[in-house]
Amino acid sequence: MSCFEITHENLLARTGLLKTAHGKIETPFFMPVATKGSVKNIAHGQLRKMDIDCLISNAFINYLKPGLSLIEKAGGLHKFMSWDKSLFTDSGGFQLILDHFNPKITEKGVTLTNPFDKSRELISPEVSTKIQNSLGSDVAMVLDHQPIFGKSRANYLDSAIRTIEWAERCKKTHDTNENKTNKGQLLFGIAQGGNHADIRKNCALALNKLGFDSVALGGFGIGEAQEDMYRIIREVKTVLPKNNCTYVMGIGSPIELLNAVANGADCFDSAYPTRMARHGKIFTHGGTIQINKSIHKDSFDPLDKECACFVCKEHSKAYLHHLFKTYEQNAHILLSHHNIHFIAKLMKQIRIAIKEREFDKFKKNFERGYLSK
RNA sequence: GCUGGUAUGGUCUAGUGGUUAUGAUGAGGGAUUGUGGUUCCUUCGACUCGAGUUCAAUUCUCGGUGCCGGCC
Numbered sequence: 332m333s334c335f336e337i338t339h340e341n342l343l344a345r346t347g348l349l350k351t352a353h354g355k356i357e358t359p360f361f362m363p364v365a366t367k368g369s370v371k372n373i374a375h376g377q378l379r380k381m382d383i384d385c386l387i388s389n390a391f392i393n394y395l396k397p398g399l400s401l402i403e404k405a406g407g408l409h410k411f412m413s414w415d416k417s418l419f420t421d422s423g424g425f426q427l428i429l430d431h432f433n434p435k436i437t438e439k440g441v442t443l444t445n446p447f448d449k450s451r452e453l454i455s456p457e458v459s460t461k462i463q464n465s466l467g468s469d470v471a472m473v474l475d476h477q478p479i480f481g482k483s484r485a486n487y488l489d490s491a492i493r494t495i496e497w498a499e500r501c502k503k504t505h506d507t508n509e510n511k512t513n514k515g516q517l518l519f520g521i522a523q524g525g526n527h528a529d530i531r532k533n534c535a536l537a538l539n540k541l542g543f544d545s546v547a548l549g550g551f552g553i554g555e556a557q558e559d560m561y562r563i564i565r566e567v568k569t570v571l572p573k574n575n576c577t578y579v580m581g582i583g584s585p586i587e588l589l590n591a592v593a594n595g596a597d598c599f600d601s602a603y604p605t606r607m608a609r610h611g612k613i614f615t616h617g618g619t620i621q622i623n624k625s626i627h628k629d630s631f632d633p634l635d636k637e638c639a640c641f642v643c644k645e646h647s648k649a650y651l652h653h654l655f656k657t658y659e660q661n662a663h664i665l666l667s668h669h670n671i672h673f674i675a676k677l678m679k680q681i682r683i684a685i686k687e688r689e690f691d692k693f694k695k696n697f698e699r700g701y702l703s704k
Numbered sequence: 705g706c707u708g709g710u711a712u713g714g715u716c717u718a719g720u721g722g723u724u725a726u727g728a729u730g731a732g733g734g735a736u737u738g739u740g741g742u743u744c745c746u747u748c749g750a751c752u753c754g755a756g757u758u759c760a761a762u763u764c765u766c767g768g769u770g771c772c773g774g775c776c
Contacts, residue, residue, distance in 0.1 A: 421738045551738095582738090599738095600738055602737060602739075603737035607736080658741075660741090
């Protein structure tokens, strides 16, 4: 029984329903990143109001702090963080490209530096899966070998092969685990291979044979040309079942989301919208603006005249500029809210456009405004 | 009244008798995507005024002015 069902199609784009133990999520959708069990600067209540149906947290970080015993005592990560909608957990694979974790890869797994006390931790496919079983997320991700962007073809092939081996061990661990906090937990594989379509396709095929609930695409958003990413999404989809929930990991800019959906992607996560907000970069229908720049110092207009979020209804750019420049915490709270609202609204409009068979028209219209600068 | 110190981008600073005068911050532009208010790239922007010495003064001398301090 598949966890994913397609409801409407419009060219390569489609809408669907992803079924998890905590409800059905309408696709395509975007998950804000809640690494430590919280979307930075946004309260759960605000996320619910913005129609955010799913978050993604990080297995490795939660495992280090506050630790599994406390989260198990709370009754799982959902209960610990009081989030009753769907929840993904990332395996820790993304940490493999971050220098400050100083990753060392062996056949066993990867050793990473614990950022809290600088000790070294071994994360194997088995360990990562057991952590996620214990956290009880609705969708667990396999531990993948995320390659560093720009390496040789041999390097990408090597990481794809290791990713398949590790994925098999994750699957085995997941299938035999008797103590799942969440009995309905799904497990997604992650296809690697960079911009090499043949490696990507073979990796996706091998993963599909292992029987994952879906196969995701990893390793994007770290340097490749956007056109390459869209091409790879198209190519990989040709070898996967139609009802594979195609999760493109790590993507979060408006134009990339729009184009990834246009090529058949269903699901996304990224720290981009919230991180950009913390850096003062704001999404608007007329393109991105930088609220820290003095050009906004005396503008009493909202961030985005077409936006219905409370930040745009109540506050001027001059005020937000002032908060940002004086390091007031509310700057991050308000700007993060706006950026996530913008993305949530975009995804909703995308779903409506697909259902009404007007996706291409919507896309062109959005791009005309967003890229007008 | 007498006297010591000081004066360099918007702000804070380094340094020098001679080519393109440091660095930080700021301002403009760009990047940031499955932990981080992070970090990085790029552009702009200054020698207090007057006189003197000198081939040449932002630099040395004298004076003016501003600022900080000490003494009667």
